Amino acid sequence: MTEANATFDIRRSGQAGLLDVHGDVTAGSEHVLMSAYDQLGDARAVVLNFNGLSYMNSGGIGLLVTLLVRAQRHSKPLMAYGLSDHYRQIFELTRLDEAIGIHDDEQAALRAAGAI
């Protein structure tokens, strides 16, 4: 019910597609996030860069679950890096960390994705 207040910039690194998250991730970000995911095309893994994340509510966490389902359907592992301690705790609390690989930096995420 909320408006989108986030952007997801797209990059490629080898066979991995990266989404640079900026702004507030809420349920209202669904269209922009899914559109960005679609633009990653044939990337074999998806890496979310949360360094630019300002704010995320429970709707945003729900959106990540939906993204995870889409990625799993396409057999693409989903990775994340750049999470602050606060959001790392939220990933642990909601047990998203059991399905989304969390890494300290981009290099580690890309290595885990098999992109470098």
Added chain:
Amino acid sequence: MTEEANEQEAARDAANWAKSVSRLNVSQMPEGATGINVSGKRLASPIQGFGKMWQKTYQVRLPGDRIAPIDLVALWKQRFPDFWPAGNHFYGPLTGIAPGEVALIEGTLPGGLKLSTGVLVLYADEESFTLMTPEGHVFAGWITFSAAEQGEETVAQAQVLMRASDPIFEIGMMLGGHRQENSFWDETLRNLAAHFDVADAMVDTAVVCVDERRQWSRWTNVWHSSAIRSTLYLLSTPFRALARVFRRDRGTG
């Protein structure tokens, strides 16, 4: 954005989230609640569930001049149990819904089976709040309650993101559980609307299957099933009563 700035921004919502817990803890047992199936349980997101994943959205429209979204959410948090359909009890904190609080639930499943479970208040701000389920609940996931202004109306919404927790609950959901859940939230939103003198409010329901696949590796979730454990608890009531009598006799003898 620097790491320091990122941490400062994170503080914007830090108070809205429950503190990280590995297992739930019930600090006070309200009268009338059994409190089983909650203490010591881990939370379960849709990722940990068994059945198909569903997103269900229920909305009711209220005249904007009667209540603003922020006031509606404040009232909903404060009086959440009052809007539940009869026969189901939500034992929330007296102070209302707040992040990190654990609420106990005594509900009824199709067929009249009594069920004891609970939820954690995962997130709460001025515009929304989210309840997350523990292992053994009917479903693994969360429900977000929110309100927003749309034109001259205030739209109250309940949105569920869930998978049935285990194979037995999945069968139950297919055999009437989904219908019962839809009725439950439909009635809840109509009760909410009635509070603002909107009689016979229409509730819009949108159901989307987010993931058709079942997670067969999660069939072992049945070990935590609140339905099975609640039934066993009920059946063992006479034995617990006997045990209490023996303990009392030993104490006085």
